[in-house]
Amino acid sequence: MVRERMVRVRARGMAVAPLAAAVALLALALALAGASGCGGDSLPDTTTSSVAGRSISRIGIVAPEEANDFGWNQEGADAARRLADSLGVEIEVADGAGYDDPGPVLRQLADDGSDLLIAWASGYNVVARQTAGELDVPVIVIGAFEEGLAPGLSQDLETRAQEGAYLAGFLAARMTKTGTLGIVMSADDENWVKMAGGFVAGARAAEPATKLLLAQVGQAGYADAAGGKRVTEGVIAAGADIVFGMGDGSSFGMIQAVETATPPAGADKLWFIDVIGDKTSLDKKGVYLTSVWWDYQPLFERAAKALEEGTFGTQVYYLDLAGDGLKLLQTPHVPEDLWKEIEDVKADIIDGTVEVPVTESKTEVEALIGG
Amino acid sequence: MNGGGASLSVPVLTALVAGAVIAGIPLLLAALGEMVSERAGVLNIGLEGMMLTGAFTGFAATLHWGSPWAGFAAAAAAGLAFGAVMALLCVGLNLDQVVVGIALLVLAQGATSVLHRAEYGASYPRLDAVPGLEIPLIAKVPVIGAALFSQPLVVYLAIALAAAVGWLLRATSLGLELKAAGEEPEALDAAGVSVVATRVFGVLVAGTCAGLGGGFLSIVAAGVFVPFMTNGTGFIAIVIAMLSRGRPLWVVILALGFGIALSLATALQLVGVSVPIDLLNALPFVAVLVALFLFGRGKALPGALGRPFVRGART
Structure with a gap:
């Protein structure tokens, strides 16, 4: 976008003011001379678009x-x-x-x-x-x-990780027994926030009355497994029977909480929804509902x-979903009919029928939760 | 439409209070040890590394033998071993305490990451929850009973350890010698007591307690080991030890205060109040700094802290 805008401005300037164009050319020449004097420290030029192909060995x-x-x-x-x-x-x-x-x-x-x-x-x-x-x-x-x-x-x-999280939220809202879903983030992370927003939107699209609880472990608690467990236990005690956890190393503490905590009133089982990777091979207690998988x-x-x-x-x-790199992991815990519904929602996102909101801060996610 | 925000029901409050205690105990254990070491004149910057080593060793032992007590013993032994290395280098060879501490931290981070990858990298095993010990009658009191009096036995032992350290420092000759080693090592030497042996004892206590704190973190607080999982806990423990100025009661208050701040942050988020988490975490320290400014502007740290002792050398 930035590059396109620069090109347009430059073209318009040349059409209406030859003098300005000459000055611009002079400035460009000076800039190029300056850049060549900077040696290898400068960033590569991004305005060239035709390059020779290369092979990979x-x-x-x-x-x-x-x-x-x-x-x-x-x-x-x-x-x-x-x-x-x-x-x-x-x-x-x-x-x-x-x-x-x-x-x-x-x-x-x-x-x-x-x-x-x-x-x-x-x-x-x-x-x-x-x-x-x-x-x-x-x-x-x-x-x-x-x-x-x-x-x-x-x-x-x-x-566009929010698209995958939207599917996860949709699934979770359909499967919750308590009507309350938990979102736990290990850190103030751009991708965590985007996915939290997508999860909220998906849950509300499936069941508008879904209650959502959002909690963050720390400013950069990526490896804080104990913090992940502690915060997840609090979210479960507040009524969430499905936890959407984003954490890196901290997520192992979140899973541990889901495996060991007592389900809240109204639920007989707890579920965990993961992000980025696939931990099904580690799921010894059958709590791993799905993952927003980044392939x-x-x-x-x-x-x-x-x-x-x-x-x-x-x-x-x-x-994103359209490019097939972003997926919701299919596990045996997801009923077949619900999975078909998820596939329909996925198609709606890809063709633009469903537009997933992009949240850029925790405050925006909180606003989305507040409705 | 139903918005977010939970009510602070009995189960939520119970989880939050219990969580505060669990979060505070690793800090309590590590800070107690660090305080003893600092009283003896040795600053243990490697505390975080000792905790990490204890966390890995304790987790591995618990997983192998199926007993958290085996895990705590292994964690303490691992911390003791790291403490012995620190004692050799800093007290025996008088190397720079800060440099050695940082080196030990880096070594612990690297070693535990490599070992974790080799042993558990493909399986990430997790431990069963450590059962709580219910104190009869009071364990039934809503919130406080379930949160404070149904904790694993090691929690009560950690608090008892704080009392024991207080007694050691205040009522025994060894406590007096530790303080002398940190304040006036030359005077202690002149009195015929070995400064080296006294300081070695302090460093070994620090290592053992830090290992235990790390073990508690992986065995009880997380139930799993992940690389770098101490996440700065060791450095917070050093701050607590320094602010406590030799008073174990302050260590208990600060460590549990930090745990309460963590739970408060979770509670506010659950009820839908948006607050900067790091600001809440800093509250106990701000409170102590204000208290120190108002009531205790005396000498804060031992006079010979960080200074190697060389017999006969002028200071």
Whole structure:
């Protein structure tokens, strides 16, 4: 959007004022001279759109935490592995790299022969784009929107996770026995907030009288498993028999609460709805109702294809229901007829019949809950 | 349309009060140990790492032997072992306490992450809830009874430990020696008492208590181990120990106050009041700082805290 707007402004200026155009050209020349003097520190130019295609022989991914978390890090690494399998190329996974400077790790991956890099944390995207420009190795980044685009060099991925959460909310409202649903977030996180809003909208669409309880563990309680358990126990005591938990490591504490707490009056069982990953293999007590699953393989494949065709880094890709990357996990706990209803709602979201609201803060989610 | 917001019913209040206690106990245990170590003159920045080690070891032992008591024993032993390393490096070899503490923290974070991945990364096992010990009659009192007098036995033992530490510091010669090691180690040495042995004792107590606190976190509070799960608890415990200025009762008040603040944050969210969570968490510390400013502006920390003791050296 930003780029389109800039192009329009520039074109209009050239049509109405030749003098201004000359000044603009002079300014552009000066800017280019200045940029060339800055050496490799500048971010890649995002205004070029035609680049030569490239082939991929090895993929390298750097993730901030261990890729066995049944969540963000594991989903990224697993999707990259599936991409490598489908392309028949090698892959190198550098997980547990922390949230600081990913530059050295990306350089090492490139030195090892990776010709497509994946920087798997939103905090990585500035350094990752710089490194890609310096090494001339394309990189996939997340959370940078248009700023993360550089033709042939940097491809940005985003989510419309609220769409999947809408389906989860719809399902939960249909299955609750108490009429009360809990939403627990480990942190003040953009994606958690978006999904919380989608969940509320879906629940209210299914059953307008559904009561929703929202609680956050901490400002950044991603690994706070004890906090996740404590807050979830409070939400259950307040009447929720289904908990939509968003937490990374904290979500294991939330699941523990659902497994061990006494169901509230009116319910004989508690359920947990997860996000990002698939923890069904860990569900020993049959409480794992579903998950808003983020499967990045379709987006990775799209990026790889774009790289070969020379369109890599020219538009933001979204993980959404239409692209089949965002899914509601089907488990045996969901009745068949309800699942068919969910599929219908999914189709309505994809064709635009149902519009899922986008909430950008906890306050907006609270307002949505308040109706 | 039915909006959000729950009423603070008996089950909700019971869960919140019980949650406050459970959240406060790891802080209480770790801060008690840190206070003893600081009284002896050793600042234990590695407390968070010792807690994390205790959390992993306690969880693993509980899972293996099926007994939380085995887990608590293992957690204490792991904390003791880390304390022994710290004592060797900081008291025996007089290395910088801050640098060693940070190194131990990084080591604990890395080691527990690697071990967790190797042992439990594919299964993420979880523990059964630790049963509570009901105190006859008062356990039946609504809210308070169920929340405070039906807790696992280890909760009562932790509070009893605070009383024991208070007695140790105030009524025994060892307590006097600990304080002397932290205030005037040269005077203690001149009196014929080993400063090194006294400080080693303090550091070992800190390690053991931190390990226990970490074990409580994984065995009781979470029922699971995840990497980095201490989430800064060790550093909050250091703040509590410093603010308590050698008074175990203040440790109890601050640790449980922090737990209450956490539960208050949950309660307000459940009733539909929007508040910044971090602001609520800071309330107990703000209250203590105000109390210190008003009533106790004396010397806050031991005079020789963080200073290595070298026999015969001028200070």
